[in-house]
Amino acid sequence: MATMNDVARAAGVSTSTVSYVLSGKRTISADTRNQVLAAIEKLGYSPHAGARALASNRSNVLGLVVPLRDDVNVSVVMQFVAAVVTTARNFEQDVLLLTQDDIGGIERVTSQSVVDGLVMMDIEARDPRIPLLAKMRKPAVLIGVPDDAHGLSCVDFDFAAASRVSVRHLVELGHRRIALIGSPQASLERHATYADRVRSGFEEACRNAGAHFASRACEPTSSALVEALQELVTGPQAATGLVVHNEFLIPFLRDTLATMGLRVPEDLSIVAIAPTDVALASTVPWTAVSIPAHDIGRTAVEMVMERMHSEKPTEVRLIVPTLVERGTTVAVTSESKDGRVH
Amino acid sequence: MATMNDVARAAGVSTSTVSYVLSGKRTISADTRNQVLAAIEKLGYSPHAGARALASNRSNVLGLVVPLRDDVNVSVVMQFVAAVVTTARNFEQDVLLLTQDDIGGIERVTSQSVVDGLVMMDIEARDPRIPLLAKMRKPAVLIGVPDDAHGLSCVDFDFAAASRVSVRHLVELGHRRIALIGSPQASLERHATYADRVRSGFEEACRNAGAHFASRACEPTSSALVEALQELVTGPQAATGLVVHNEFLIPFLRDTLATMGLRVPEDLSIVAIAPTDVALASTVPWTAVSIPAHDIGRTAVEMVMERMHSEKPTEVRLIVPTLVERGTTVAVTSESKDGRVH
DNA sequence: CTGTTAGCGCCTTCAC
DNA sequence: GTGAAGGCGCTAACAG
Numbered sequence: 001m002a003t004m005n006d007v008a009r010a011a012g013v014s015t016s017t018v019s020y021v022l023s024g025k026r027t028i029s030a031d032t033r034n035q036v037l038a039a040i041e042k043l044g045y046s047p048h049a050g051a052r053a054l055a056s057n058r059s060n061v062l063g064l065v066v067p068l069r070d071d072v073n074v075s076v077v078m079q080f081v082a083a084v085v086t087t088a089r090n091f092e093q094d095v096l097l098l099t100q101d102d103i104g105g106i107e108r109v110t111s112q113s114v115v116d117g118l119v120m121m122d123i124e125a126r127d128p129r130i131p132l133l134a135k136m137r138k139p140a141v142l143i144g145v146p147d148d149a150h151g152l153s154c155v156d157f158d159f160a161a162a163s164r165v166s167v168r169h170l171v172e173l174g175h176r177r178i179a180l181i182g183s184p185q186a187s188l189e190r191h192a193t194y195a196d197r198v199r200s201g202f203e204e205a206c207r208n209a210g211a212h213f214a215s216r217a218c219e220p221t222s223s224a225l226v227e228a229l230q231e232l233v234t235g236p237q238a239a240t241g242l243v244v245h246n247e248f249l250i251p252f253l254r255d256t257l258a259t260m261g262l263r264v265p266e267d268l269s270i271v272a273i274a275p276t277d278v279a280l281a282s283t284v285p286w287t288a289v290s291i292p293a294h295d296i297g298r299t300a301v302e303m304v305m306e307r308m309h310s311e312k313p314t315e316v317r318l319i320v321p322t323l324v325e326r327g328t329t330v331a332v333t334s335e336s337k338d339g340r341v342h
Numbered sequence: 343m344a345t346m347n348d349v350a351r352a353a354g355v356s357t358s359t360v361s362y363v364l365s366g367k368r369t370i371s372a373d374t375r376n377q378v379l380a381a382i383e384k385l386g387y388s389p390h391a392g393a394r395a396l397a398s399n400r401s402n403v404l405g406l407v408v409p410l411r412d413d414v415n416v417s418v419v420m421q422f423v424a425a426v427v428t429t430a431r432n433f434e435q436d437v438l439l440l441t442q443d444d445i446g447g448i449e450r451v452t453s454q455s456v457v458d459g460l461v462m463m464d465i466e467a468r469d470p471r472i473p474l475l476a477k478m479r480k481p482a483v484l485i486g487v488p489d490d491a492h493g494l495s496c497v498d499f500d501f502a503a504a505s506r507v508s509v510r511h512l513v514e515l516g517h518r519r520i521a522l523i524g525s526p527q528a529s530l531e532r533h534a535t536y537a538d539r540v541r542s543g544f545e546e547a548c549r550n551a552g553a554h555f556a557s558r559a560c561e562p563t564s565s566a567l568v569e570a571l572q573e574l575v576t577g578p579q580a581a582t583g584l585v586v587h588n589e590f591l592i593p594f595l596r597d598t599l600a601t602m603g604l605r606v607p608e609d610l611s612i613v614a615i616a617p618t619d620v621a622l623a624s625t626v627p628w629t630a631v632s633i634p635a636h637d638i639g640r641t642a643v644e645m646v647m648e649r650m651h652s653e654k655p656t657e658v659r660l661i662v663p664t665l666v667e668r669g670t671t672v673a674v675t676s677e678s679k680d681g682r683v684h
Numbered sequence: 685c686t687g688t689t690a691g692c693g694c695c696t697t698c699a700c
Numbered sequence: 701g702t703g704a705a706g707g708c709g710c711t712a713a714c715a716g
Contacts, residue, residue, distance in 0.1 A: 001479075003708090003709055003710085004709060004710060005709075005710095013686075013687085014686070014687045014688070015687090015688090015709090015710075015711090016686080016687065016688080016689090016710095016711080016712080017685095017686060017687075018710095019710065019711060019712085020686090020711095020712095022710095023711085025711090025712085026685080026686090027685070028685075028686085029685060029686090032685085032686080046450075046453040046454050047454055047709080047710075048396065048454060048455055048708085048709055048710075049392075049395070049401070049451075049454040049455055049456040050391075050392050050393075050394075050395025050396040050399075050401060050455060050708085050709080050710095051392075051396045051692090051708070051709035051710045051711090052392075052709080052710055052711080053391070053392025053395065053396075053692095053710095054390065054392040054393045054395075054396050054692050054693060054694085054708090054709080054710075054711090055691085055692055055709075055710040055711040055712080056692085056710075056711060056712090057392075057692075057711095059391065059392060061438070061456075064439070068420065068424050074416050074417045074420045075416045075417070077420070078410060078416045078419070078420070081410075081439070082410050082441065085439060085441055085444075086441075089444060089447075094438055094439075094440075094451065094456060095438065095439045096403070096436055096437065096438050096439070097406070097423070097427060097436075097437045097438070097439045098436075099424065099427055099428075102427075102431060105431075108388075109391075109436065111386075111388040112388050112389060112390060112391040113390055113391055113392060114391040114403075114436060137343075221625075222597070223625070255564070283563075283565070345692090345693055345694085346693065346694060346695095347693080347694095355702075355703085356702065356703045356704070357693090357694080357695090357703090357704090358694095358695080358696075358702075358703065358704080358705095359701090359702060359703075360694095361694065361695060361696080362695095362696095362702090364694095365695085367695090367696090368701085368702095369701075370701075370702085371701060371702090374701080374702080389693080389694070390692085390693050390694075392692085392693080392694095393692070393693035393694045393695090393708090394693080394694060394695080395694095395708095396692090396693080396694075396695090396707095396708050396709065396710085397693075397694045397695040397696085397707080397708055398694080398695060398696095398708090399708075
């Protein structure tokens with residue numbers, strides 16, 4: 001393989017000139033620049049990443065820690081991953097994949113300078129990895145906000161606000177009994193930050209509005225969904241408004257309700273909290289608060305990059321939710337309250 | 343950060359001794375070894391990946407090219423990814439993520455020695471990237487077998503054989519009209535190798551057995567599934583045996599058939615070609631030929647590693663399918679042939 | 685605008 | 701069994 005020296009010799013210049021042509025860190029006359037580029041072309045030269053990393057103390061690689069649990073929706077994870085990779089490439093960074101269960105992986109890539117920075121997905125409220133991150137030399141950004149974000153930068157969708165917006169929308173339509181179907185039990189139990197925040201936001205908003213409310217987790221199966229719906233939206237205490245935060249279930253929701261004899265929105269108004277494509281995937285789209293996976297991933301990378309060179313203070317950035325009406329919610333009428341077949 | 347030199351000084355030995363303690367490439371007396379290890383511990387030393395890469399010409403990173411198309415099932419992709427990452431760690435390798443649409447990504451990481459080798463998923467029959475791979479200096483293994491595998495190593499599930507096994511199973515049960523529901527149209531059109539091979543294997547096996555057959559692609563929606571089923575398994579020419587190779591549809595299959603008034607296996611015998619967890623996911627599991635995503639991913643990494651140091655000849659390894667009966671197929675009876683309500 | 689040169693931190697051959 | 705020293709290829713002062 002040709003080295004920078006070979007190129008310099010072929011172009012009749014010094015190594016540093018070649019280096020500067022490549023990095024653009026100082027101005028080079030068009031003439032010599034062309035000489036160099038020609039030589040590079042001719043020799044098929046390309047720089048050695050290891051050598052560059054050693055000399056510059058930068059690897060141009062970002063670490064990305066992804067969850068491969070079965071209570072997370074892989075298609076959502078993939079959206080984040082795609083956003084992170086794409087954005088990283090805009091910063092000339094590659095992405096190294098680390099899995100949650102690779103204990104010590106973070107420590108390893110970080111202390112050996114395999115990566116210049118880290119993005120971590122699927123943070124838990126009291127995440128055990130947080131102490132590790134604190135004593136790292138490399139910038140890290142969490143996707144999700146842990147209870148103690150001290151000394152760490154985080155970015156997340158404002159899930160609590162998403163719940164509040166959803167509830168407020170239903171309340172404005174006159175709904176007074178509102179239910180939430182949330183993430184699978186496992187997500188709640190390990191206190192995935194999104195699961196916690198959706199629920200607390202929901203309960204808070206309902207209390208403020210003086211609405212009756214009920215909420216429960218739901219596993220990603222048809223039967224669990226049926227059970228949850230029966231509990232929440234049938235019977236004398238049935239909710240007339242429903243918030244669903246569970247990507248697994250959305251695709252099954254309409255058919256399942258139809259089977260139970262419930263029409264949307266006549267019998268039940270529904271707001272989904274889900275990635276845009278999930279909300280739009282069914283034949284009839286859902287009124288939804290979109291989880292902007294792409295924005296979150298992009299922001300995470302941007303925040304890491306901002307902190308790579310300069311000492312920027314830590315910050316927590318929450319992405320503001322927007323509710324888009326698509327016709328699955330409607331104002332309460334006396335009919336919708338009482339005319340339903342139970 | 344502490345360097346190897348610091349460690350050497352602290353331990354009262356030379357740098358090379360420290361290096362050898364770490365690499366184990368020559369024997370060191372227990373005494374000095376312990377000195378060194380103690381010093382490493384005390385200084386919190388860890389080697390610099392870049393320096394190591396420069397000196398050893400090995401980065402200890404594997405590149406993994408993943409598809410993020412929407413006609414691939416992300417959960418299946420994730421299974422591959424998980425297998426690759428896990429296996430790579432067993433070889434002390436990290437995994438760098440490249441996306442299919444990052445044109446030039448392969449070239450870049452490969453020529454700059456960012457990675458020591460490559461694994462590529464989701465190969466097409468006449469994959470445009472193959473010429474690139476041929477002139478790479480680093481070993482590469484494809485998951486999937488292109489038309490012209492010349493000079494390349496590949497590993498894949500034997501999808502053609504999977505089809506044949508499925509058809510043979512149905513034929514042995516007396517089925518003479520057999521249908522195939524395959525991947526989404528997009529996968530077929532771009533000639534994803536798995537899609538092509540499933541179909542050709544299916545048609546070949548049916549011809550050999552003298553069975554009537556029909557096959558079609560199917561999009562991942564309920565309505566497409568209904569349409570496909572109506573075409574294939576209702577009417578006077580209705581198939582009595584069905585092979586389904588489409589991870590998206592499996593979860594909907596039983597309910598959809600029930601809606602159409604078809605019972606499994608009384609009215610219709612079904613074999614799925616799908617990852618084990620998909621075949622088992624529904625309440626009643628499917629008779630299936632399992633796609634061993636984990637084995638494929640593991641094998642791919644093993645093959646790359648084998649070719650990293652020594653010149654091993656290229657090879658194509660196909661993983662042999664096994665059909666597991668789980669009760670969704672049954673012998674044809676006159677009743678099942680004729681007694682059905684159309 | 686360009687060249688010279690001293691490292692970056694580790695590996696490995698050679699000498700003892 | 702251990703040490704000394706050159707080099708891996710590139711970067712970034714420093715010196716013109």
